[in-house]
Amino acid sequence: MAQHNHTSQPVKKVHANHHSMKPHIVSFILSLMLTALAFAAVIYLPEQKGFVYPYIVFLGIVQALVQLYVWMHLKDKGHLFPVMGIFTGVIIVFTCIVMALYWV
8 A cells, every 4th residue: 555645734715805805994084074075164164155065066076986886896897887887977977967957
């Protein structure tokens, strides 16, 4: 019989760490800060509507992009079609808003 040289070392299973918590925590804190900035603008600058409205819209767009990037995993490979769909939707909505503004 042939001799088999087996060692008694345990087999280690390697688990890939696909997702780290750090981007999610940073995104959550950033979302809270953006919300607080919008709230502060409404509370402390109520008479400056020409500044507050565009500022809140800008903060909302930034927050939506952060949410899409982190929570919808659009930064990962293989998400080209969802990105294209979102981009197409944004173009259509923007076009409709511009058309509605100039319609009247």
